[in-house]
Amino acid sequence: MVAYEPVIGLEVHAELLTESKMFCTCAVVDSTSAEPNTVVCPVCLAMPGVLPVINRKAVEFGLMVGLALNCEIPAFNQFARKSYFYPDLPKGYQISQYEYPLAINGWLEIDLPDGSTKRIGIRRAHLEEDTGKLTHVDGHSLVDLNRAGVPLLEIVSEADIRSAEEAEAYARKLRAILQYLGVNSGDMSKGVLRMEPNISVRPVGSDDLRTRTEIKNLNSIRSLARASAYEIERQIALYEAGESVQQATMGWDEARQVTVTQRVKESSEDYRYFPEPDLPVLELDRAWIEAVRAGLPELPDAKRDRLMAEHGLSRYDASVLVAQRAVADYYEQALAAGGDPKQVANYLIGDVFRQMNLEGRERDDIGAILLTPQALAELVTLVRQGAINHGVAKQLIETLYAEGGSPARLVEQRGLAQVSDESVIGEAVATVLDEHPDEVARYLAGEEKLIKFLMGMVMRALKGKGDAQVVQRQLAAQLEARRK
Amino acid sequence: MLTDLTLTEAQRKLRAGEITAVELTQAHLDRIRALEPALHAFLTVTAERALDAAAGADRRRAAGKDSPLLGIPLAIKDVLATEGVPTTCGSRILEGFLPPYTGTAVQKLFDAGAVMLGKTNTDEFAMGSSTENSGYGVTHNPWDLDRVPGGSSGGSAAAVAARMALGALGTDTGGSVRQPAAFCGTCALKPSYGRVSRYGLIAFASSLDQIGVFGRCAEDLAALLSVIAGHDPRDSTSMDLPVPDYTAALTGDVAGLRIGVPREVFIDGMQPAVEQAIRAAIDQFAALGADIREISLPHTEYGLPVYYIIAPAEASANLARFDGVRYGPRHAQGALWPTYKATRGQGFGAEVKRRIMLGTYALSAGYYDAYYLKAQKVRTLIKQDFDRAFGDVDVIVAPTTPTTAFRIGEKAGDPMQMYLSDVFTLPASLAGIAGASIPCGVDEAGLPVGMQLLGAAFDEPTVLRAAHAYQQVTGWHRRAPAL
Numbered sequence: 001m002v003a004y005e006p007v008i009g010l011e012v013h014a015e016l017l018t019e020s021k022m023f024c025t026c027a028v029v030d031s032t033s034a035e036p037n038t039v040v041c042p043v044c045l046a047m048p049g050v051l052p053v054i055n056r057k058a059v060e061f062g063l064m065v066g067l068a069l070n071c072e073i074p075a076f077n078q079f080a081r082k083s084y085f086y087p088d089l090p091k092g093y094q095i096s097q098y099e100y101p102l103a104i105n106g107w108l109e110i111d112l113p114d115g116s117t118k119r120i121g122i123r124r125a126h127l128e129e130d131t132g133k134l135t136h137v138d139g140h141s142l143v144d145l146n147r148a149g150v151p152l153l154e155i156v157s158e159a160d161i162r163s164a165e166e167a168e169a170y171a172r173k174l175r176a177i178l179q180y181l182g183v184n185s186g187d188m189s190k191g192v193l194r195m196e197p198n199i200s201v202r203p204v205g206s207d208d209l210r211t212r213t214e215i216k217n218l219n220s221i222r223s224l225a226r227a228s229a230y231e232i233e234r235q236i237a238l239y240e241a242g243e244s245v246q247q248a249t250m251g252w253d254e255a256r257q258v259t260v261t262q263r264v265k266e267s268s269e270d271y272r273y274f275p276e277p278d279l280p281v282l283e284l285d286r287a288w289i290e291a292v293r294a295g296l297p298e299l300p301d302a303k304r305d306r307l308m309a310e311h312g313l314s315r316y317d318a319s320v321l322v323a324q325r326a327v328a329d330y331y332e333q334a335l336a337a338g339g340d341p342k343q344v345a346n347y348l349i350g351d352v353f354r355q356m357n358l359e360g361r362e363r364d365d366i367g368a369i370l371l372t373p374q375a376l377a378e379l380v381t382l383v384r385q386g387a388i389n390h391g392v393a394k395q396l397i398e399t400l401y402a403e404g405g406s407p408a409r410l411v412e413q414r415g416l417a418q419v420s421d422e423s424v425i426g427e428a429v430a431t432v433l434d435e436h437p438d439e440v441a442r443y444l445a446g447e448e449k450l451i452k453f454l455m456g457m458v459m460r461a462l463k464g465k466g467d468a469q470v471v472q473r474q475l476a477a478q479l480e481a482r483r484k
Numbered sequence: 485m486l487t488d489l490t491l492t493e494a495q496r497k498l499r500a501g502e503i504t505a506v507e508l509t510q511a512h513l514d515r516i517r518a519l520e521p522a523l524h525a526f527l528t529v530t531a532e533r534a535l536d537a538a539a540g541a542d543r544r545r546a547a548g549k550d551s552p553l554l555g556i557p558l559a560i561k562d563v564l565a566t567e568g569v570p571t572t573c574g575s576r577i578l579e580g581f582l583p584p585y586t587g588t589a590v591q592k593l594f595d596a597g598a599v600m601l602g603k604t605n606t607d608e609f610a611m612g613s614s615t616e617n618s619g620y621g622v623t624h625n626p627w628d629l630d631r632v633p634g635g636s637s638g639g640s641a642a643a644v645a646a647r648m649a650l651g652a653l654g655t656d657t658g659g660s661v662r663q664p665a666a667f668c669g670t671c672a673l674k675p676s677y678g679r680v681s682r683y684g685l686i687a688f689a690s691s692l693d694q695i696g697v698f699g700r701c702a703e704d705l706a707a708l709l710s711v712i713a714g715h716d717p718r719d720s721t722s723m724d725l726p727v728p729d730y731t732a733a734l735t736g737d738v739a740g741l742r743i744g745v746p747r748e749v750f751i752d753g754m755q756p757a758v759e760q761a762i763r764a765a766i767d768q769f770a771a772l773g774a775d776i777r778e779i780s781l782p783h784t785e786y787g788l789p790v791y792y793i794i795a796p797a798e799a800s801a802n803l804a805r806f807d808g809v810r811y812g813p814r815h816a817q818g819a820l821w822p823t824y825k826a827t828r829g830q831g832f833g834a835e836v837k838r839r840i841m842l843g844t845y846a847l848s849a850g851y852y853d854a855y856y857l858k859a860q861k862v863r864t865l866i867k868q869d870f871d872r873a874f875g876d877v878d879v880i881v882a883p884t885t886p887t888t889a890f891r892i893g894e895k896a897g898d899p900m901q902m903y904l905s906d907v908f909t910l911p912a913s914l915a916g917i918a919g920a921s922i923p924c925g926v927d928e929a930g931l932p933v934g935m936q937l938l939g940a941a942f943d944e945p946t947v948l949r950a951a952h953a954y955q956q957v958t959g960w961h962r963r964a965p966a967l
Binding site: 042045046047048049050051052053054081083085087090091092093141143268270272273274277278279280 | 563564565571573578581583584585587682683684685686687689690691717718719720721797798800801803804805806807809810811820824844847848849852856
């Protein structure tokens with residue numbers, strides 16, 4: 001059997017979180033919840049006679065992304081009209097950038113599962129305007145133009161991606177960058193960030209580019225990964241069966257976890273691009289570009305490297321912490337509140353994430369949990385000071401996650417303070433050993449793993465509050481004393 | 485008669501308290517009522533609104549207030565958006581459309597106190613040279629009702645020539661204020677591209693469209709332009725340049741003014757009476773002390789083909805929004821595409837469809853470089869012709885049209901013949917420079933001949949100064965059609 005490799009490029013559309021739309025003063029709102037057609041004006045409704053005016057902030061946001069993706073920023077920018085008819089496109093053309101995009105020739109570094117890294121080329125990033133939304137009801141289509149004219153940045157990668165896993169890593173990294181820059185929420189379920197992979201497969205070793213398909217309707221990065229994996233297998237199966245792949249737009253059916261042909265592309269559509277005569281050429285001032293570059297926030301890779309260098313975190317832990325801006329913010333707020341960097345990382349990645357997973361909460365949403373970063377820092381500090389032990393800390397995280405509140409007050413209210421008193425612990429150890437003569441005998445006969453059982457019994461006697469180190473020392477000493 | 489006043493004379497009488505805005509407006513409304521059956525210059529007459537505005541103007545004046553056009557009744561071409569007042573662009577596809585906003589230039593007129601009498605007829609979407617392409621019937625030339633008034637701003641030109649309005653706004657994409665002004669024996673100015681905001685001008689060809697003004701003398705043009713000129717943050721192609729005092733430019737003096745006469749404009753096929761009138765006007769300028777120089781605009785002959793690629797290309801996109809989804813009549817056919825086809829098929833007239841097809845073709849994959857891109861390059865050459873010429877001269881004089889007004893129906897079946905009537909006005913539009921047309925004679929039949937005065941970009945003052953000086957010693961602009 002021939003071995004195949006996929007060739008994947010990603011087209012990403014990111015709505016920009018500007019206050020107003022790309023070419024008019026209408027506000028940018030959550031179009032999944034706003035009353036339809038309430039955030040519109042003559043310009044975004046394409047009333048006869050209106051004209052577009054470029055939103056400077058959108059250009060700045062696009063520039064930030066281009067710079068963060070290591071792109072060249074050509075001084076000469078031009079908008080163009082892309083013509084096609086559809087009811088969600090009020091003017092009958094979309095104002096986009098064609099020949100002269102905002103950013104070109106960049107790259108993004110992704111982390112691979114084997115610990116290595118790979119650069120994925122960025123072909124271009126250009127500004128355009130979003131379309132409206134159609135809802136199909138009872139054989140009719142309802143048009144909502146709240147979203148029409150929202151600034152959109154299209155980011156096109158080179159076809160450098162070679163697996164569904166790489167596609168996922170690229171998507172996660174790109175989304176993190178957009179979030180760090182504060183230009184996009186990264187919420188794919190609301191459609192403010194849309195990712196469309198172009199996929200083809202070829203025999204390993206071949207340089208051919210075979211017929212590709214494009215997948216739409218991906219509501220999460222998980223779906224992107226699954227849909228890509230599915231599509232790769234589907235295409236391989238077709239070639240293996242002696243059939244060919246048809247150039248098409250596929251849709252991802254989330255319920256059935258399959259890709260379905262939406263539209264077969266017989267010939268490439270002719271959009272009749274030409275320079276937008278309603279807008280002057282946009283010449284970007286070098287000084288402005290450099291000022292934007294200087295103002296870029298710390299990006300995920302830089303933050304990861306800094307966390308490793310400053311706090312001695314492992315690359316894995318640091319990568320997990322920087323993967324979502326919300327998580328990184330949470331972590332750094334906990335550090336700012338005095339939490340020990342390593343301990344905070346451990347509890348966050350271990351226990352807090354476990355609680356979030358149980359609840360089905362996305363990591364992006366960590367800012368909304370009841371356990372505040374300050375409380376986590378306080379908890380970690382209590383552990384370090386010996387005021388509570390690790391087991392109690394884990395219990396408290398569950399409680400604080402569910403109810404919020406102050407760790408110190410909870411410790412006090414519930415009497416969870418760590419017991420370190422040698423005599424109290426010594427007594428508990430003696431009692432446990434007396435109550436379990438068989439286990440003591442077997443331990444002394446060489447069955448050393450029973451120490452864990454005995455540890456557990458002592459901890460239970462101490463209601464979980466015992467200082468683990470003292471318990472261990474006492475237990476070892478008293479067992480040795482019973483050897484004679 | 486109040487309707488025989490020029491705009492500037494009416495201003496003086498209003499300020500002196502000799503007449504009221506209501507009287508002035510009523511006189512024009514009466515004249516519109518009397519002449520409309522014969523001329524059909526208007527698509528909508530807003531009589532009630534006009535009288536209300538006039539009464540308001542009189543109240544303001546009584547309260548001691550004044551503004552540049554307080555109480556001056558004007559006509560507005562129907563391609564300019566006016567809130568709550570039908571704006572059709574002469575097209576069935578916008579039948580009954582009431583814009584939710586007023587465009588910048590019209591709003592500036594309102595803010596200056598002007599009274600809108602109504603909306604004037606036009607070739608559909610300003611595409612044409614005769615108003616025969618209007619979806620609502622042709623306008624008749626006030627000098628000869630069997631002839632066209634020119635176009636596309638034929639309604640505005642006829643209204644001003646026939647004394648139905650003291651002045652008017654039109655739009656000029658390839659000659660659409662200058663050519664009808666010439667045919668109707670009145671004055672018009674197409675400002676430089678970027679001088680007047682296009683916000684509210686329903687686009688035909690975005691890189692060429694400019695709002696222009698009609699009046700009965702250079703002074704009136706200056707008064708109107710002073711009000712509508714200037715940068716508009718809603719139009720990124722409007723230039724942020726100071727607006728000079730156009731009236732102050734009217735010195736009456738052209739001594740030493742360098743006037744260029746392009747050798748390319750006296751072409752074969754030109755009506756002899758037109759050439760004679762232009763040559764006489766040049767002699768008149770020489771007699772006033774102007775320095776007459778022959779110049780060359782070598783790429784003039786390419787103006788027409790370049791225009792008929794660029795303008796339809798832009799139009800093909802500009803007119804895509806008329807899909808029946810959000811406004812205008814919808815010819816519902818169940819499914820989407822049949823509805824699009826029926827709505828646009830029935831809504832647009834033949835000339836508009838022809839230009840949409842021309843433009844769509846010129847922009848198609850594989851043809852873009854050969855047509856649109858090449859046309860843009862030649863457009864640059866045409867611009868450079870003018871740049872060179874204006875290094876040597878201050879104003880260029882040329883005929884506005886090769887002939888006087890033609891008969892209704894005479895060229896309707898032959899688009900090329902129709903297009904040729906704009907051959908002298910197209911280059912200035914492509915170059916984005918200032919251009920006026922003023923009457924300078926008549927032909928054997930007594931039909932007016934128009935002279936074009938072109939100035940460098942944003943040099944409207946010099947164009948107006950030349951026109952004004954000419955009108956100080958000639959009376960062509962004072963002739964009125966017998967109606």
